[in-house]
Amino acid sequence: MFDNVWLIPLFPLIGFLINGFFGKKIKNEAVIGGIGTLMIFMSFIVSCGILLQMIGLPPEQRVFEKVLFPWIHSGNFKADMAFLVDPLSAVMIMVVTGVGSLIHLYSIGYMHGEEGFYRFFAYLNLFCMSMLLLVLGNNMLVMFIGWEGVGLCSYLLIGYYFHKKSAGDAAKKAFVMNRVGDFGFLIGLFTLYWWFGSNHNIWTINFTEIKAASHLLPYGGVVTVATLCFFVGATGKSAQIPLFTWLPDAMEGPTPVSALIHAATMVTAGVYMIGRMSFVFIKSPETMMVIAVVGAATAIFAATIGTAQNDIKRVLAYSTVSQLGFMFLAMGVGAFTAGIFHLMTHAFFKACLFLGSGSVIHSMHHALHKIHSHDDAQDMRNMGGLRSAMPITFITFLVSTIAISGIPGFSGFFSKDEILWQAFANPYHGGLNIVLWGVGALAACFTAFYMFRLVFMTFFGECRINAKAKSYLHESPLVITIPLMVLGFLAAVGGYIGLPKLIGDMFGGIPNYFEHWLEPVFALANQYSAQYAHHGAHPSHAFEWSLMGLSVVIALIGIGIAFTMYVQNKDLPGKFTATFPALHRAVYNKWYIDELYDFIFVNPCKAFGQFLWKGFDVIVVDGVVNGVANVVMGFSGIFRYIQSGYIYNYAFSMALGVVAILGYYIFK
Amino acid sequence: METLFFAIVSLVAIISAILVITCKNPINSALSLIMTFFCLATYYVMLDAPFMAAVQVMVYAGAIMVLIVFTIMLLNIRVNATQKHSHRILLGSIIGFFTLINTIVLLVKSQAAKPVGPFTGDMIRNIGHSELIGREMFTTFLLPFEITSILLLVAIVGSVILAKKNI
Amino acid sequence: MENLNGYLVVSAILFAIGTIGVLTRKNAIVIFMCIELMLNAVNLTFVAFSRHLGHFDGQIFVLFIMTVAAAEAAVGLALMIAFYKNKESISVDDVNMMKW
Numbered sequence: 001m002f003d004n005v006w007l008i009p010l011f012p013l014i015g016f017l018i019n020g021f022f023g024k025k026i027k028n029e030a031v032i033g034g035i036g037t038l039m040i041f042m043s044f045i046v047s048c049g050i051l052l053q054m055i056g057l058p059p060e061q062r063v064f065e066k067v068l069f070p071w072i073h074s075g076n077f078k079a080d081m082a083f084l085v086d087p088l089s090a091v092m093i094m095v096v097t098g099v100g101s102l103i104h105l106y107s108i109g110y111m112h113g114e115e116g117f118y119r120f121f122a123y124l125n126l127f128c129m130s131m132l133l134l135v136l137g138n139n140m141l142v143m144f145i146g147w148e149g150v151g152l153c154s155y156l157l158i159g160y161y162f163h164k165k166s167a168g169d170a171a172k173k174a175f176v177m178n179r180v181g182d183f184g185f186l187i188g189l190f191t192l193y194w195w196f197g198s199n200h201n202i203w204t205i206n207f208t209e210i211k212a213a214s215h216l217l218p219y220g221g222v223v224t225v226a227t228l229c230f231f232v233g234a235t236g237k238s239a240q241i242p243l244f245t246w247l248p249d250a251m252e253g254p255t256p257v258s259a260l261i262h263a264a265t266m267v268t269a270g271v272y273m274i275g276r277m278s279f280v281f282i283k284s285p286e287t288m289m290v291i292a293v294v295g296a297a298t299a300i301f302a303a304t305i306g307t308a309q310n311d312i313k314r315v316l317a318y319s320t321v322s323q324l325g326f327m328f329l330a331m332g333v334g335a336f337t338a339g340i341f342h343l344m345t346h347a348f349f350k351a352c353l354f355l356g357s358g359s360v361i362h363s364m365h366h367a368l369h370k371i372h373s374h375d376d377a378q379d380m381r382n383m384g385g386l387r388s389a390m391p392i393t394f395i396t397f398l399v400s401t402i403a404i405s406g407i408p409g410f411s412g413f414f415s416k417d418e419i420l421w422q423a424f425a426n427p428y429h430g431g432l433n434i435v436l437w438g439v440g441a442l443a444a445c446f447t448a449f450y451m452f453r454l455v456f457m458t459f460f461g462e463c464r465i466n467a468k469a470k471s472y473l474h475e476s477p478l479v480i481t482i483p484l485m486v487l488g489f490l491a492a493v494g495g496y497i498g499l500p501k502l503i504g505d506m507f508g509g510i511p512n513y514f515e516h517w518l519e520p521v522f523a524l525a526n527q528y529s530a531q532y533a534h535h536g537a538h539p540s541h542a543f544e545w546s547l548m549g550l551s552v553v554i555a556l557i558g559i560g561i562a563f564t565m566y567v568q569n570k571d572l573p574g575k576f577t578a579t580f581p582a583l584h585r586a587v588y589n590k591w592y593i594d595e596l597y598d599f600i601f602v603n604p605c606k607a608f609g610q611f612l613w614k615g616f617d618v619i620v621v622d623g624v625v626n627g628v629a630n631v632v633m634g635f636s637g638i639f640r641y642i643q644s645g646y647i648y649n650y651a652f653s654m655a656l657g658v659v660a661i662l663g664y665y666i667f668k
Numbered sequence: 669m670e671t672l673f674f675a676i677v678s679l680v681a682i683i684s685a686i687l688v689i690t691c692k693n694p695i696n697s698a699l700s701l702i703m704t705f706f707c708l709a710t711y712y713v714m715l716d717a718p719f720m721a722a723v724q725v726m727v728y729a730g731a732i733m734v735l736i737v738f739t740i741m742l743l744n745i746r747v748n749a750t751q752k753h754s755h756r757i758l759l760g761s762i763i764g765f766f767t768l769i770n771t772i773v774l775l776v777k778s779q780a781a782k783p784v785g786p787f788t789g790d791m792i793r794n795i796g797h798s799e800l801i802g803r804e805m806f807t808t809f810l811l812p813f814e815i816t817s818i819l820l821l822v823a824i825v826g827s828v829i830l831a832k833k834n835i
Numbered sequence: 836m837e838n839l840n841g842y843l844v845v846s847a848i849l850f851a852i853g854t855i856g857v858l859t860r861k862n863a864i865v866i867f868m869c870i871e872l873m874l875n876a877v878n879l880t881f882v883a884f885s886r887h888l889g890h891f892d893g894q895i896f897v898l899f900i901m902t903v904a905a906a907e908a909a910v911g912l913a914l915m916i917a918f919y920k921n922k923e924s925i926s927v928d929d930v931n932m933m934k935w
Contacts, residue, residue: 685872786890
């Protein structure tokens with residue numbers, strides 16, 4: 001089965017080619033959607049086969065390299081089209097193909113009747129192929145192809161409604177910001193390649209080879225430079241401070257895209273990349289600290305913005321940024337397993353949330369369309385009371401919301417609690433740990449608050465749209481609700497494969513399967529980190545329990561505030577904004593980050609461009625060109641009188657020239 | 669004797685050449701030119717190149733001049749008696765004079781190279797000029813000779829087209 | 836061949852006369868004849884040098900020049916006839932269509 005790993009990216013590629021080239025002719029939506037979904041589902045089946053085979057092997061043998069064909073061999077440089085199958089990439093391909101299949105299925109219903117239906121599925125398949133290349137690539141170059149490919153698909157899909165200016169702008173913004181990150185990625189790649197090559201004559205970009213040679217890397221120094229560059233790449237792709245502003249704007253794309261690309265898979269590429277190169281990152285304590293701080297800051301920062309947004313998808317977008325911050329926090333504190341675990345559970349519940357919001361928008365849009373209203377179908381202030389109209393959507397949405405809020409028993413609790421615990425108890429960052437934990441816990445509180453605010457505003461209370469439109473609200477078709485139910489189920493139970501040791505022990509020693517599963521991948525990183533880790537006294541179980549309880553209480557507080565503000569006492573939000581107008585305005589306007597970037601980067605660039613255009617181009621470049629032309633014209637205006645057109649004049653000047661030249665050589 | 673003959677021929681050649689550019693009637697110019705060509709043919713004979721002399725008479729004095737005279741008569745051009753462009757004549761004469769000065773000075777300053785080739789006067793007289801020219805022409809210069817035929821063909825086509833159509 | 840310089844001087848004089856003719860005359864046919872005169876002056880130089888150096892290359896070259904002159908005569912005169920058809924004149928003063 002391992003040998004067939006190349007089939008996994010191949011199937012979506014076939015789907016892309018069929019839909020991309022013939023989709024316009026096929027026309028039939030069922031066929032187009034069917035091909036797209038089937039292809040990714042077949043990848044899912046192959047992935048399942050690989051996973052099952054891997055489970056059957058002892059942990060040490062769970063690494064497999066498949067060289068498809070030699071790609072670039074030039075001097076010392078060697079890059080093959082090679083795939084790496086190990087527990088980490090197995091988890092990733094399962095998530096990508098699994099969630100991807102469900103979202104493809106969902107899209108058949110959601111995109112029904114849209115113009116360019118085939119285009120959507122072609123892009124979606126291309127995205128899956130790129131993402132699978134990214135996670136399967138055994139060298140940085142193959143990974144980079146995937147890295148760029150998902151960026152491209154993200155651009156294409158954000159700009160899917162390209163006739164809308166906002167969509168085009170958002171697509172460009174995403175692309176440009178990703179490019180900034182990609183630049184960092186490339187510099188990091190070059191740095192690592194150069195260092196290994198010039199110092200140890202190991203010219204490689206291959207992950208397994210780098211892993212084998214990673215004991216040569218020093219702690220800090222060049223590794224810090226390289227890993228920081230990689231981290232810049234990760235911030236671009238995974239929407240971390242400072243490159244996070246593109247993700248909320250990316251919600252201009254269709255909702256399944258937001259679910260697949262901007263929640264479940266692509267944006268986690270940065271986390272995956274850090275996990276893939278954990279043995280390099282761990283060698284630089286400075287970078288680890290930067291990652292942890294940036295992750296925590298992003299988590300709290302995005303969470304605060306999420307509390308004041310009214311667009312249902314924007315709330316979820318900021319929630320995604322915030323949750324990605326949690327993952328980076330986990331990576332930064334050396335809890336790679338927890339980070340990947342949260343990546344997986346987040347993929348489940350956030351995809352479910354996005355798809356649920358898509359279902360709501362779909363229904364709202366339909367209802368508003370029926371009464372020819374131009375109200376915003378995504379604005380939560382227009383919703384309310386959808387609970388009775390859309391029961392399945394409501395239940396799955398609620399389950400996912402509980403999961404993301406960190407209520408015990410649901411998947412989000414296990415992963416998020418693990419991250420918070422590791423942030424507190426990790427042996428790397430000393431006094432910073434308590435700050436990281438505090439910020440993380442506060443972000444968790446905000447998360448619970450804004451998520452339940454969203455649920456209460458959307459599904460509870462009175463319906464705030466026109467009564468006439470209300471009658472048109474209905475549950476979405478089965479093709480939409482099936483993925484919702486599957487994802488909702490996974491969001492609820494997906495966490496049980498990674499039970500914390502504490503809880504597992506309580507229930508008779510159930511091991512943390514997930515941690516054991518990824519242990520071989522991160523073993524080397526843990527070995528390296530022992531060099532500088534300061535293991536203090538091991539915190540007692542009672543302490544761990546109390547921290548766990550504290551985080552649950554914090555989540556409950558968040559829910560409680562939301563309940564008070566949006567269900568019990570509905571004047572409270574208004575009063576709150578009236579009391580702190582400046583604060584509300586700042587949060588509502590996303591802390592003016594976009595404006596700040598406009599001020600710092602965009603406007604100077606524009607001004608510089610204006611200067612180059614009006615000052616340099618018009619005056620200097622055009623001036624030179626026109627000036628040369630004018631000078632030539634002026635001279636030719638004089639000299640044209642020489643060109644009388646009479647033959648004897650030409651003969652005369654020619655003879656004169658001959659005589660003069662000959663004379664010069666004869667008499668000199 | 670030879671020097672005297674050379675001087676007489678030169679005198680005739682130069683006077684007829686001057687007549688070429690001074691005669692008002694083109695026919696007179698043409699006849700003077702034929703005279704010059706005959707003088708040149710005489711020079712070729714004196715230079716041990718009888719074949720060249722024959723070709724000179726046939727091609728120049730014969731073919732080309734006949735063509736020119738034909739054209740003059742065909743067009744029947746009126747003799748334009750009022751042609752007076754003193755400044756042009758002056759300028760042209762000055763340039764012509766300087767050309768002459770240039771070449772004479774070049775001659776005076778330069779040293780003629782010693783004979784290097786295989787063909788001596790005796791050899792030419794014994795074997796015959798035509799045969800030697802023919803050997804050279806059809807061995808060393810065969811390709812240019814063949815290419816000449818293309819040139820002539822193009823010239824024929826060109827003159828036919830130019831003469832035929834209303835351009 | 837002690838008299839090489841004599842031939843060359845005659846050649847130079849003929850060439851100069853031809854140049855003057857080209858520059859001063861208006862009748863296109865006369866100009867054409869002057870060009871032929873210049874060509875012949877060059878031919879004389881070629882033959883004189885050829886004889887002096889004992890090499891036939893110069894004479895072969897003269898033959899080619901004659902070929903070219905013949906071709907030139909054919910085409911040039913045809914051009915003159917065509918020009919005369921259009922302008923009723925062969926004075927070069929009427930040929931100024933090359934002006935800018």
